[in-house]
Amino acid sequence: MTDSLGQQKPVNIKAQLQACRSKEETFKTLVTLSKTLPRLPTEEKTEENKVKGCESAVWLIIEEKDGLRYFKADSDAKLMRGVLVAILSLVEGKTLVDIQKMDLTAELAELNLSSYLTSSRTNGVLAILSKINTL
Amino acid sequence: MAFDPSSLRPLFPILSQQAYDHPLTYLDNAATTQKPLSVLDAIQGYYLSFNANVHRGAHFLSDRATNRFEQARDTVASFINAPEQSHIIWTKGTTEAINTVAFGLEHLLEKGDEILITSLEHHANLVPWQQLAFRTGARLRILPLTSNGKWEPEFGHYFTDRTRIFAATQISNAIGVSTPLPTMLNYAKQQGAFTLVDGAQAVAHHPVDVQALDCDFYVFSGHKMYGPTGIGVLYGKSHALEILLPYQTGGEMVRHVSYQATEFNVLPYRLEAGTPHIEGVIGLAAACDFLNAQDRLALLAWEQSLASHVYSRLQKEGGIDIYSPEKNTTLVSLSVPNIHILDLNAYLDSQGVAVRAGSHCAHPLMAQLGVAGTLRASFACYNTMEEANRFCDVLLEAIDLLNDE
Ligand SMILES: Cc1ncc(COP(=O)(O)O)c(C=O)c1O
Numbered sequence: 001m002t003d004s005l006g007q008q009k010p011v012n013i014k015a016q017l018q019a020c021r022s023k024e025e026t027f028k029t030l031v032t033l034s035k036t037l038p039r040l041p042t043e044e045k046t047e048e049n050k051v052k053g054c055e056s057a058v059w060l061i062i063e064e065k066d067g068l069r070y071f072k073a074d075s076d077a078k079l080m081r082g083v084l085v086a087i088l089s090l091v092e093g094k095t096l097v098d099i100q101k102m103d104l105t106a107e108l109a110e111l112n113l114s115s116y117l118t119s120s121r122t123n124g125v126l127a128i129l130s131k132i133n134t135l
Numbered sequence: 136m137a138f139d140p141s142s143l144r145p146l147f148p149i150l151s152q153q154a155y156d157h158p159l160t161y162l163d164n165a166a167t168t169q170k171p172l173s174v175l176d177a178i179q180g181y182y183l184s185f186n187a188n189v190h191r192g193a194h195f196l197s198d199r200a201t202n203r204f205e206q207a208r209d210t211v212a213s214f215i216n217a218p219e220q221s222h223i224i225w226t227k228g229t230t231e232a233i234n235t236v237a238f239g240l241e242h243l244l245e246k247g248d249e250i251l252i253t254s255l256e257h258h259a260n261l262v263p264w265q266q267l268a269f270r271t272g273a274r275l276r277i278l279p280l281t282s283n284g285k286w287e288p289e290f291g292h293y294f295t296d297r298t299r300i301f302a303a304t305q306i307s308n309a310i311g312v313s314t315p316l317p318t319m320l321n322y323a324k325q326q327g328a329f330t331l332v333d334g335a336q337a338v339a340h341h342p343v344d345v346q347a348l349d350c351d352f353y354v355f356s357g358h359k360m361y362g363p364t365g366i367g368v369l370y371g372k373s374h375a376l377e378i379l380l381p382y383q384t385g386g387e388m389v390r391h392v393s394y395q396a397t398e399f400n401v402l403p404y405r406l407e408a409g410t411p412h413i414e415g416v417i418g419l420a421a422a423c424d425f426l427n428a429q430d431r432l433a434l435l436a437w438e439q440s441l442a443s444h445v446y447s448r449l450q451k452e453g454g455i456d457i458y459s460p461e462k463n464t465t466l467v468s469l470s471v472p473n474i475h476i477l478d479l480n481a482y483l484d485s486q487g488v489a490v491r492a493g494s495h496c497a498h499p500l501m502a503q504l505g506v507a508g509t510l511r512a513s514f515a516c517y518n519t520m521e522e523a524n525r526f527c528d529v530l531l532e533a534i535d536l537l538n539d540e
Contacts, residue, residue: 023155023485031536055493056477077475078537 013089017111026112030082037081040074051131054124056080060131068093071132083116083125091132104129138430138437143517146171146425150517157487160522165308165466165513166491167358168339170422174362177421178414188410190387204413207420208403214423215334215353216344217370224376224406225416228367229335230259232354233302235369235406236331237263239379240300246272249297251328253314254279254503255307258496260333264302273299278319279503284458286315294322301328305337309495309509311442311464320350329375335359339515340438340465342431351375357415361515362422366415369406376402383408434516438465441514441523448527454534458509466513468495474537476510482533483510488526 013033020026040049040059051058056077063070071092073084090107091099108114108125116125144150147169152159161169181203187196189204208220217223226232244250250264254277268275278293280286294301301323303314316332323330331352334343339360345353352375357366371379381388381399385408391398399405442459445467449455459468470476480492494501494508501508512526 024482027482027485028536056475077477079475079478079481 013086014111017086017113020112023115027079030079030086032082033085034078034081037073037085040072044072045074051124051127053127054080056124058084058124058128060084060128062132067095069096069099069132073128079116080124083113084128086111086113087125087128087132096133096135100133104132137440138433140437140517140519143171144519146173147517148172154487154489155485160486160488160525162512162514162518162522162526163489163491164339164515164518165336165359165511167364168361168515169517170361170363170418171425173425174418174421178363178418181414181417186413189413190404200413204411204416207416210420210423211368214343214427215338215368215370216346218346221402222370222373222376224369224371224403225411226354226367226369227365227412228356228358229257229333229354230263230356230367232352232367232369233260233331233333234263235382236329236352236354236371236379237267238382239406240329241267241271242380243378244271244273244299247297248273248299249276249295250274250300250302251276251278251293251298251323252301253277253303253319254500255304255309255312255314256302256497256500257304257308257333257335258498259335260302260304260331261499264300277499278303280312280500282503284310284312284460290319291322294326294328296326298323298326298328300331302331302333304333304335305341306464307497307500308336309458309497309500309511310468310504311459311466311513313463316348316350320348324349339426340435345370357419357422360422361425363415363418366412366419368419373402376406379406381406381408385409387411429516435465438514438516438518439463441465441518441520442467442512444520445512445523445527448524449530452531456506458504458506465515466511468509468511470506470509471534473539474534476508478537479510479530479533482536483526483529486525486529486532488529490526 016029020029044061045059049059049061051060056075058075058080059073061072071088075081075084149169150159150161185196185199187200189201191197192201208223212220212223226235250268250273252261252264265275278290303319305316306313320330330350332348332350334353334355337343338355351372353370355368358364388400388405388408389397390400442465443462446457446461449457455469455471457469459466476492483490491511492508
């Protein structure tokens, strides 16, 4: 299984985002994080892998191995790729049951990402969360 | 001497706040403008001193409310130089006004008739016509802007003896282009078509004279011209309004009702079912008063100078695709190759700069331009040159941050 989070450790991602003191810092951190997300090859950017309801195009692929979930994702918007890195760092390598027990909205709020949930990207991020959570 | 917007700033206290520790720079005026204190006072004054239902009379407050409500109709009529107040129909906004016409004319359309619109239209001036075409078997035809943002030199052939309705925007909300209305309306009239002009993006900037335009219908929204949301106007010539079948029925629009039949009221009431948006009407009249008190041409020149300043600064930078005209427009619409407009928007927002990124409710136009959307900075009379420059500075910073080596 490829490690879709590159070299970034989840703890690092959390610490980096929590250290942000302004919208601008969060923006810059997300841009930096976005660079760690391996881009999907064109053939995987299918309609089927597309998450509906996002303002930017988002593709999300879920793979299961030994009952654990691994994710690959991409977006045409850089900030969304940063947000994806943050979201996936929370759920990568967990079982579906464990993921479903998590309050992802609250965890993203802890990462200073609430505004990405409440802005017009709302539906998008919620759609991503719901895809992560489903069978 | 150039117009100085600083005299207007105190009338718009909302603008003097911080957004994430940056001065708020509001450049999303084509979506909705801010409201001057006089509009807010008018709305509050209505609730403080003459709130009552209108036209149901017979008491002190209701008479006051009805008088002010009908005075507002006069104010709006003279604002667009309509011949009489009965030509002014209150609607929720541009969208409802267009729907009122699209449903009201349905009984006149036959299979094979043509409805002509331009490729600049907001969905509000497209979907109602498309759906009307679906319901009646009429054909929706598009008069296109060419790829270099110009009109075909000879577009007369789009107007045929089957053209029953011609609907066009005065100014494009997405790219700020104006339509050559006099020529187009002339062609439409020669074919005996009903004509509707979408003035949503024009009223805040240009003095409007519906009699000089000589269109059958003219529609606009209050909230884009310093007035409140939820109120808009359908202006029509008498015969054009008379021919519309009411698309909503109920109270207020009737004269006499029995179980067997209903006699409708006269214009304008015939097309205004239900209790109207009274506070909105009062607020809209105050917005007209606000604009009437300004030197409108000086305001327009100022707004255009802000847009053309931004245009030329960004043009000089290079690497930015600009879709709006260089001059005679009050907005700048752009995209940057290989950078997502939502990313640009997010950075601008983090710096307190409010613009709009998206398709601007004009999917077909975006498809024609070959972009998913654009970033639009749109100016109003209270915007300053500092704000125009700040938009450019922050946009260029964003491009730097988001560019991949
Ligand atoms: C050109 C144009 N037409 C119609 C509309 C729709 O106006 P409203 O949403 O106020 O009905 C808009 C608003 O964005 C517009 O810009």
